[in-house]
Amino acid sequence: MGKKFKALVVEEQPDGTFSRSIQERDTDSLPQGEVLIRVEYSSLNYKDALSASGHKGVTRNYPHTPGIDAAGYVEESTDRRFREGDPVLVTGYDLGQNTSGGFGQYIRVPADWVIPISGKLTPETAMFYGTAGFTAALGVHKVITHGIRPENGRVLVTGASGGVGSLGVALFAHLGYDVIASTGKKEAHEMLKNLGAAEIWSREQVQADERKHMLPGRWSAALDTVGGDTLSTVIRGTKLHGVVTCCGNVSDVFFKTSIFPFILRGIELVGIDSANQDRPIREILWTHLGSDWFVEKIKDIVTIVSLEALEEKIQQILKGRIMGRVVVKLWD
Ligand SMILES: NC(=O)c1ccc[n+]([C@@H]2O[C@H](COP(=O)([O-])OP(=O)(O)OC[C@H]3O[C@@H](n4cnc5c(N)ncnc54)[C@H](OP(=O)(O)O)[C@@H]3O)[C@@H](O)[C@H]2O)c1
Incomplete structure (x- = not known):
């Protein structure tokens, strides 16, 4: 039996327009993958706004849950590198493009996409950075x-x-x-x-x-x-x-x-292509971001929003009006 969860779902309408709503989904509807992650935080990037507004260069098929970033805790893993409760993050690859993304409370992804969260980073502060x-x-x-x-x-x-x-x-x-x-x-x-x-x-x-x-x-x-x-x-x-x-x-x-x-x-x-970088460089740079490159004051430029409040931010980023970072908190 899958778990029910909340997600932003983008749907293509018969007239070719796209609508966005918060819907209940089931983890059984997520793609195959070795690691199921309970997503605590995601973040908003320009690419997410494109996916959320029906940009077929980013997302080919709808209905779809965007979110190219996700950080949280491993819920289930069939890969030995990860155990239940491990704090982890995923950015890029196909997440949020044609794979159900971080604007949902769960994602399921290949283990090779998953990076352990370490040092001063938590799922929350990791998403201050995100993609x-x-x-x-x-x-x-x-x-x-x-x-x-x-x-x-x-x-x-x-x-x-x-x-x-x-x-x-x-x-x-x-x-x-x-x-x-x-x-x-x-x-x-x-x-x-x-x-x-x-x-x-x-x-x-x-x-x-x-x-x-x-x-x-x-x-x-x-x-x-x-x-x-x-x-x-x-x-x-x-x-x-x-x-x-x-x-x-x-x-x-x-x-x-x-x-x-x-x-x-x-x-x-x-x-610079952040989506398809090899794992070693990801591990090196995320280790830096959690240690000697950790910038305490970036918390001052972060706005944390709920899934429900994301709509306004999607519209703002499309108009180039966002300042700093928008981080999405998935659970109340
Ligand atoms: N290659 C990759 O791996 C990768 C990864 C992440 C993002 N990106 C790309 O990088 C770009 C920035 O992403 P982001 O997430 O930082 O987006 P963002 O938060 O929307 O920032 C873009 C900034 O560009 C400036 N801007 C907006 N419209 C402009 C215009 N017409 N002319 C000049 N400047 C304009 C604005 O800053 P000011 O008002 O301060 O000038 C705006 O805040 C996007 O194109 C995104 O797709 C690529």
């Missing part, structure tokens, strides 16, 4: 392995008030970098300063003269979450032998660049 934090951590890790140190000069984070951006600012600042946080929101300035941003730039300040192939080098590395014209400018304004990581496309999926920043300044452009 956004893991993505930011991947970007920071690429910058560090590229050899860029705080003494090499300022680093830039675009879309800084969003999930990935705000955690990128927090992580870089925590590790001693001078961070330029670029944001379109005046009301985010205080939050970004509190997270440790050394300078706040408007979106327009980052988007400089479009006709020039290269701009004066203003940052040694960048974490771009925006794409489009912003990414074009970020590349042109990166210093000699700098690195630009790109993960997002909230502005545009296309960007223009000449070859010059790459052949005259040796810039590297590194794509």
Whole structure:
């Protein structure tokens, strides 16, 4: 006999529109997998909002429960690595895309997707980070392995008030970098300063003269979450032998660049894919996030909502209006 649980369910209507409601489901309806997890917390990412609004590039088939992040306790496991009651998290892979996700009180997933929660992290604080934090951590890790140190000069984070951006600012600042946080929101300035941003730039300040192939080098590395014209400018304004990581496309999926920043300044452009990262790098970065990369003050940028209150937040993130992180508490 399965267990009954509450979940957000997105359904496709006959007229092609999509509706969202909280429904009772049964764990027997979850996909096959070695580990059943009682989800205590999830978090809201841009991709969840796309899945929740019928974006077929993210989720092919409906009805569907989104939620690319989940953290909680193992309820049942047929895999020796996990025992009942272990605190664990899952981010990415297919969770919440075409596999029933963290906006439900239970998920069932392959054991290889499951990461133990350790150090200072709990299911709640792990979701303060979630995919956004893991993505930011991947970007920071690429910058560090590229050899860029705080003494090499300022680093830039675009879309800084969003999930990935705000955690990128927090992580870089925590590790001693001078961070330029670029944001379109005046009301985010205080939050970004509190997270440790050394300078706040408007979106327009980052988007400089479009006709020039290269701009004066203003940052040694960048974490771009925006794409489009912003990414074009970020590349042109990166210093000699700098690195630009790109993960997002909230502005545009296309960007223009000449070859010059790459052949005259040796810039590297590194794509970030958080969903399909190998287990070893996940374990390394989640261990960092629970220890030396744990940023106490990120709790200040977290809004915790119930499943019922998630609807408003889904609409806000689609309009680029979210500041910081939205964490979903699944049980009363
Ligand atoms: N590759 C991966 O593995 C991966 C993982 C996670 C997320 N992502 C992607 O990364 C992006 C950010 O995700 P998120 O969860 O951080 O989303 P988010 O919380 O909505 O943040 C996006 C931020 O971008 C800025 N922005 C919004 N519209 C913009 C526009 N038209 N032009 C310029 N800036 C704009 C806003 O910040 P300001 O107002 O502060 O400028 C907004 O808060 C999304 O595209 C998401 O799909 C990718």
